[in-house]
Amino acid sequence: MSVAAKATVNPFGVTKCDDFSDEEIFRFWIEPAGISAVHLLQPTRLMPMQVIGGKGSGKTHLLRYFSRPVQLMRQGSTRSPLVDRQGFIGIYVKCDSLNASRFSGKGQQEELWSAVFQYFLDLWLAQILLSQLPNLSLSVQEEIARRASDLFDEPPTDVPQTLEHLVGLLRGFQRDIDIAINNLPLTRKLDVRIKAGPSRLIFGLPHILGEAVAELRNTVFLYLLDEIENFNEAQQKYVNTLIRHRKGSCSFRVGSRLYGIKTSNTLEEETNRRGSEFDVLELDSHWLRAKKKYVDFSERLCIRRLQAAGHFSGTITDDRQKLRNAFEEPSSAHFYQDYTARLVSKYEDWERPYFRKLRDQLLRFAVGSRRLGVLSNDDVQPIIRRLQRPPYPLLEKLNAFLLYKAWAKRANLQKASESISKQCLVFVQSGGRKPSTYFSAYQHFSGDMLAQLTRETSHKVRYLGIDTFIRMSSGLPRNLLIILKNAYDWAIFNDEEPFAGKPISIESQERAVVESCSWFFEEARPEQNAEQVQRSVDRLAILFREIRYSDKPSECSLSTFSCPSQDIDETSKLSLRLAEDWSMLIRHVRGQKDRNSQRVDQKYQLSPMLAPRWNLPISRRGALALTAEEVNLIFGRAAEADFVKMKEGRIQRMNAPFKGGEPAPRQASLEL
Amino acid sequence: MIDYSICYKRQLAPTDPYFATRQFDTLIAAFTSDKRSRALFDKINATRKQWVVFPEYGFQQSECPAGAFIGPDGADEAHLITSLLDTVVSQSDRICVDITGFLAPYLLFLIRSIAARGITTVEMLYAEPGRYLKSEETTFSGEEVRSVRQVYGFEGTHGADTTKDLLVVGAGYDHQLMKMVATTKEGARPIQIFGLPALQPDMYQQNILRAARAAEALGGRGVGEHADNHLVPAHDPFATATFLSKLIEDTPFTNLYLCPLATKPQVAGFGIFYVTECLAKPVSILYPFCGSFPKQTSDGIGRFWAYTIELDLK
Numbered sequence: 001m002s003v004a005a006k007a008t009v010n011p012f013g014v015t016k017c018d019d020f021s022d023e024e025i026f027r028f029w030i031e032p033a034g035i036s037a038v039h040l041l042q043p044t045r046l047m048p049m050q051v052i053g054g055k056g057s058g059k060t061h062l063l064r065y066f067s068r069p070v071q072l073m074r075q076g077s078t079r080s081p082l083v084d085r086q087g088f089i090g091i092y093v094k095c096d097s098l099n100a101s102r103f104s105g106k107g108q109q110e111e112l113w114s115a116v117f118q119y120f121l122d123l124w125l126a127q128i129l130l131s132q133l134p135n136l137s138l139s140v141q142e143e144i145a146r147r148a149s150d151l152f153d154e155p156p157t158d159v160p161q162t163l164e165h166l167v168g169l170l171r172g173f174q175r176d177i178d179i180a181i182n183n184l185p186l187t188r189k190l191d192v193r194i195k196a197g198p199s200r201l202i203f204g205l206p207h208i209l210g211e212a213v214a215e216l217r218n219t220v221f222l223y224l225l226d227e228i229e230n231f232n233e234a235q236q237k238y239v240n241t242l243i244r245h246r247k248g249s250c251s252f253r254v255g256s257r258l259y260g261i262k263t264s265n266t267l268e269e270e271t272n273r274r275g276s277e278f279d280v281l282e283l284d285s286h287w288l289r290a291k292k293k294y295v296d297f298s299e300r301l302c303i304r305r306l307q308a309a310g311h312f313s314g315t316i317t318d319d320r321q322k323l324r325n326a327f328e329e330p331s332s333a334h335f336y337q338d339y340t341a342r343l344v345s346k347y348e349d350w351e352r353p354y355f356r357k358l359r360d361q362l363l364r365f366a367v368g369s370r371r372l373g374v375l376s377n378d379d380v381q382p383i384i385r386r387l388q389r390p391p392y393p394l395l396e397k398l399n400a401f402l403l404y405k406a407w408a409k410r411a412n413l414q415k416a417s418e419s420i421s422k423q424c425l426v427f428v429q430s431g432g433r434k435p436s437t438y439f440s441a442y443q444h445f446s447g448d449m450l451a452q453l454t455r456e457t458s459h460k461v462r463y464l465g466i467d468t469f470i471r472m473s474s475g476l477p478r479n480l481l482i483i484l485k486n487a488y489d490w491a492i493f494n495d496e497e498p499f500a501g502k503p504i505s506i507e508s509q510e511r512a513v514v515e516s517c518s519w520f521f522e523e524a525r526p527e528q529n530a531e532q533v534q535r536s537v538d539r540l541a542i543l544f545r546e547i548r549y550s551d552k553p554s555e556c557s558l559s560t561f562s563c564p565s566q567d568i569d570e571t572s573k574l575s576l577r578l579a580e581d582w583s584m585l586i587r588h589v590r591g592q593k594d595r596n597s598q599r600v601d602q603k604y605q606l607s608p609m610l611a612p613r614w615n616l617p618i619s620r621r622g623a624l625a626l627t628a629e630e631v632n633l634i635f636g637r638a639a640e641a642d643f644v645k646m647k648e649g650r651i652q653r654m655n656a657p658f659k660g661g662e663p664a665p666r667q668a669s670l671e672l
Numbered sequence: 673m674i675d676y677s678i679c680y681k682r683q684l685a686p687t688d689p690y691f692a693t694r695q696f697d698t699l700i701a702a703f704t705s706d707k708r709s710r711a712l713f714d715k716i717n718a719t720r721k722q723w724v725v726f727p728e729y730g731f732q733q734s735e736c737p738a739g740a741f742i743g744p745d746g747a748d749e750a751h752l753i754t755s756l757l758d759t760v761v762s763q764s765d766r767i768c769v770d771i772t773g774f775l776a777p778y779l780l781f782l783i784r785s786i787a788a789r790g791i792t793t794v795e796m797l798y799a800e801p802g803r804y805l806k807s808e809e810t811t812f813s814g815e816e817v818r819s820v821r822q823v824y825g826f827e828g829t830h831g832a833d834t835t836k837d838l839l840v841v842g843a844g845y846d847h848q849l850m851k852m853v854a855t856t857k858e859g860a861r862p863i864q865i866f867g868l869p870a871l872q873p874d875m876y877q878q879n880i881l882r883a884a885r886a887a888e889a890l891g892g893r894g895v896g897e898h899a900d901n902h903l904v905p906a907h908d909p910f911a912t913a914t915f916l917s918k919l920i921e922d923t924p925f926t927n928l929y930l931c932p933l934a935t936k937p938q939v940a941g942f943g944i945f946y947v948t949e950c951l952a953k954p955v956s957i958l959y960p961f962c963g964s965f966p967k968q969t970s971d972g973i974g975r976f977w978a979y980t981i982e983l984d985l986k
Contacts, residue, residue, distance in 0.1 A: 013892065015888075016858055018859035019859075097834045097837075097859075099821075099822055099827065101821040102821070102822060102827050105748065106748070106824065128832045171831070178827070178830070179829060182825060182826075182827040183825075184824075185754070185824040185825050186788045186825060485892070519888055522885070525848070527818075527819075528816060530816065
């Protein structure tokens with residue numbers, strides 16, 4: 001295949017596994033590292049399980065991997081289609097296929113709808129279960145069909161003789177309901193006759209199959225209900241009732257988005273409890289906890305796609321290296337010397353912008369201060385000169401930052417600049433390896449200083465390379481696929497040869513990130529209160545951005561905040577919850593201990609997928625401690641002017657001349 | 673396949689003899705702040721003329737025309753249209769409906785309900801816009817989608833096999849609505865219909881610019897040339913219905929979901945096709961229901977059209 005022909009097929013073109021056939025589900029399956037999928041889902045365990053995850057977290061792929069058609073592919077054609085060592089039959093149902101929203105309103109009582117829905121779901125699941133069975137002898141089919149007829153309160157007049165007839169009978173009952181519902185708005189009468197009690201088919205058929213077919217005797221019938229968020233509260237109560245009162249060898253795995261579980265109650269208003277009635281598998285947090293495993297998984301996911309498209313064909317180790325080399329990235333050697341030299345190249349004949357700014361600020365705000373050691377204009381130049389290290393613009397930025405810190409402490413800037421200069425020299429001479437306070441400052445703030453330097457020299461802050469993309473995806477593989485899909489498309493557009501020739505250019509990666517970020521922001525749009533939530537996230541990100549690009553950021557790599565649980569108003573609580581449900585914010589379960597009160601506060605990180613929109617970091621280090629009042633100004637209904645006032649009050653303390661008092665440091669001190 | 677283009681369609685000049693010669697028992701028109709939605713009301717000869725005001729437009733009582741049928745807050749499309757027709761229509765009526773200001777679910781249920789009452793012919797009128805108020809940034813719906821559900825009366829008999837589900841979207845300007853629908857039926861193969869010729873020459877480009885924002889949700893194949901992107905005249909309900917009729921003949925499917933988000937004539941085309949060919953089949957019309965719609969979206973008036981809808985072609 002020529003490169004041009006390859007280029008027409010984007011290996012990352014399919015980003016939703018809904019678009020995969022069963023064969024592709026099998027072919028593109030990636031076993032999670034460290035823990036097998038069987039161990040994750042435990043398909044032969046009778047304890048039901050909820051599989052919870054954000055959009056694109058892989059729920060559907062996981063559940064479909066355990067569906068009967070894919071089971072058969074796993075076991076291969078050499079074994080009997082009926083029996084395998086897996087010990088279960090996966091009955092996969094996408095809940096949206098029931099069009100469950102039909103079962104409400106239209107002037108009917110909710111109790112009536114509830115009963116009709118239960119009957120409908122039973123018929124639906126029964127049809128899918130029967131369609132998963134292999135060819136059975138006619139006598140066995142007759143026995144099953146006859147006994148299944150007895151499950152109905154009104155046995156059918158024409159007793160089915162085969163499974164095909166039985167499925168046809170169930171389909172006919174289902175059609176009767178469909179037609180009655182469709183005509184209801186015209187006839188104003190819901191003419192449905194319920195012919196089997198709740199759950200009779202769901203639990204009764206597996207029981208009959210287990211008795212009629214010897215090879216199914218010890219088989220678990222596993223109902224895989226995906227996208228349960230499509231069911232309303234009353235409908236979910238029925239599923240919860242099935243879970244609570246499950247019978248025989250039936251069990252359930254229920255897939256849902258983060259916001260999808262509307263109730264834990266059953267129809268009898270009993271509450272199903274985690275650990276008692278069901279287990280929970282949280283996919284996002286599983287990956288967020290196991291970061292290295294997620295990186296490994298993501299790399300294998302990419303490699304599998306690239307192998308399928310014919311781009312890669314080596315060993316996994318070789319292909320991992322190829323994947324890393326497939327994206328152009330600036331070298332971090334010698335404190336990003338080459339990269340930063342290009343950034344400042346246009347300032348050969350002028351003072352570099354960060355020193356020009358510092359000079360202006362010193363002249364404007366510091367001259368005349370005995371305490372700062374800047375008595376006259378002549379005292380400014382020596383300070384600047386000491387901070388200069390022309391071959392290393394990033395270290396110059398760091399020097400300026402450290403001087404700002406000293407200024408905020410009202411220290412003598414002559415002495416401070418001398419100290420910074422000496423430490424910088426030692427740091428350079430040691431190749432950046434000798435531990436020191438300067439070393440710590442570099443470790444903590446080099447990312448922010450690089451971003452500031454990039455911005456001050458009128459360049460775009462960049463998010464490049466496979467490691468960055470994996471981190472941006474934050475436990476949601478679909479995010480990674482979207483970035484790679486866009487990177488591939490842009491590379492083709494820019495006449496590159498992605499994964500075949502030179503690395504994908506910085507420009508193509510930049511465009512891909514911008515596009516993916518916009519997609520995520522648009523996609524992460526709650527059905528309700530979307531504007532309120534997006535405005536809140538926007539405000540939060542603007543606050544983070546202003547801190548990051550201030551003279552003396554209070555936190556390094558700021559993308560996280562903590563806040564108390566108390567005194568948060570209802571609107572803000574809702575915005576926080578929706579932002580979390582739609583993966584715009586990631587909540588850290590352990591929270592953050594408040595420095596003063598030892599109280600454990602809530603802690604949230606802005607999704608790294610959104611970081612490029614505001615030029616924010618994708619890594620998480622410092623956490624901004626917000627008060628309840630500040631949270632309400634960001635996430636509540638506060639006027640823009642009130643938010644801006646709060647924000648400016650905070651930022652004032654981080655920009656020269658550092659008015660408004662120095663907040664107590666929240667991190668390890670980096671004093672010089 | 674049914675060729676709906678045999679139905680009668682004509683463009684009306686402002687001085688067209690049609691206005692003087694055609695007589696109807698009842699004219700129904702939806703009230704909005706768009707000049708074009710009011711343009712035909714006085715020109716049509718009808719024994720009874722009835723404004724209907726949809727609650728989603730948010731008109732105050734004082735803003736509504738005298739004698740208007742005002743839909744109660746919270747009434748669904750079936751409730752409102754059934755009440756309206758019970759009030760103003762009898763089976764023998766020669767009915768004329770100005771669809772310009774109608775919201776899609778009401779228009780669809782109106783078609784379904786008229787057919788269910790045994791009325792086989794209805795005249796529909798449409799006034800095209802001169803321009804949309806904010807070009808490609810014009811919004812035609814409120815921001816908040818209450819739910820994506822099947823339109824009442826358009827709820828099919830679907831099967832559990834979803835392997836070849838199709839989602840046919842009449843692509844309009846509301847890319848958020850398109851995304852919502854696509855998200856609801858993620859497993860279905862999306863097929864997009866774009867209006868070309870458009871109502872005005874620039875509107876096709878505007879449509880494409882907006883629809884491109886929903887491209888990722890709709891299978892990521894973009895809005896350009898693709899076997900699943902189709903062009904159908906924006907002003908012609910019969911061309912739309914014919915396209916859909918041919919589509920189901922040529923394309924095997926397990927379940928078919930239709931979502932008309934483009935022009936009112938296209939919405940009418942979806943409705944005519946469904947009522948004629950899709951009842952009791954695994955076919956539904958989906959719609960993203962919003963709580964509010966802007967009272968005015970366009971300025972000026974383009975062409976006038978009259979369509980004679982026949983609901984007994986099969």
